[in-house]
Amino acid sequence: MDQQPGLLDAYRWLLNEMEQVYRSFEQGMAPPEPIPAGTMGFIHRLPNQDARHAVLLKLAALLNFLSGAIALCETGAVLPQGAVKRMADEAAEDVLFLTTGLLSGMTDRHAEFLDYFWREDFADFDDRLNSFQSRPQVKREKVIAAIHRISDDPSTATQVGKLLSKAYSGFVHAAAPHVMDIYDPERRIFEVLSAPAQRRLEHEIDLWNQMYRGAGSLTLAAKVIGTDADFNRMKAAIAAFEQRTNSYGQAPSMPSRPKP
Numbered sequence: 001m002d003q004q005p006g007l008l009d010a011y012r013w014l015l016n017e018m019e020q021v022y023r024s025f026e027q028g029m030a031p032p033e034p035i036p037a038g039t040m041g042f043i044h045r046l047p048n049q050d051a052r053h054a055v056l057l058k059l060a061a062l063l064n065f066l067s068g069a070i071a072l073c074e075t076g077a078v079l080p081q082g083a084v085k086r087m088a089d090e091a092a093e094d095v096l097f098l099t100t101g102l103l104s105g106m107t108d109r110h111a112e113f114l115d116y117f118w119r120e121d122f123a124d125f126d127d128r129l130n131s132f133q134s135r136p137q138v139k140r141e142k143v144i145a146a147i148h149r150i151s152d153d154p155s156t157a158t159q160v161g162k163l164l165s166k167a168y169s170g171f172v173h174a175a176a177p178h179v180m181d182i183y184d185p186e187r188r189i190f191e192v193l194s195a196p197a198q199r200r201l202e203h204e205i206d207l208w209n210q211m212y213r214g215a216g217s218l219t220l221a222a223k224v225i226g227t228d229a230d231f232n233r234m235k236a237a238i239a240a241f242e243q244r245t246n247s248y249g250q251a252p253s254m255p256s257r258p259k260p
Contacts, residue, residue, distance in 0.1 A: 007205065079181065081171075
């Protein structure tokens with residue numbers, strides 16, 4: 001089965017628009033500086049470790065994850081693609097969590113999140129075995145709940161967020177139903193180097209959701225740390241992306257699976 005015509009091209013186009021807006025954000029960032037790291041020499045770290053710069057780093061990760069998901073799409077590696085899509089969704093959620101905090105007021109939960117986010121792995125780079133510092137995480141459901149608290153129906157929105165997180169976690173942990181995505185019933189083998197054509201197409205179409213949600217989080221970030229021009233460019237990019245893919249607010253329809 002062939003790839004969805006033009007869909008990957010639309011993903012690449014939207015990712016390029018997102019990158020250009022991110023470059024605008026970067027111009028207002030205090031650049032990373034080298035700091036001593038024992039016998040390792042120097043490593044680069046941001047001098048301003050605040051919420052705004054955390055948003056910039058999370059967005060950098062988000063764009064990298066989306067780029068990786070597109071590349072995996074092209075090779076048909078659907079299991080790692082599913083895991084990367086989960087990572088992209090979480091990075092987008094983190095951006096929304098921080099930007100809504102910057103808009104409506106930072107809370108103790110935001111402070112806890114930032115403490116964990118900026119924490120180094122080691123207190124002493126020359127004694128890693130004895131100086132490892134744990135990095136807990138604010139529970140995902142708390143992040144999701146904080147994001148959706150300002151929505152018209154926070155309860156339903158939170159449930160949907162939890163569902164998405166749990167659904168994609170099966171790819172991260174290689175749960176049995178997700179591993180079955182690489183089984184080819186015609187050849188009766190597991191396609192360990194790629195995936196059956198039908199599954200490849202399904203995952204390619206599903207990536208629309210991460211591209212759309214990622215663009216949405218970057219749009220909100222533009223409202224907080226960017227300019228009016230950045231915000232308007234992202235709004236226009238999302239509208240063009242929807243028109244280009246003929247899909248509005250949700251991914252294109254999945255093809256029906258053939259009968260065995």
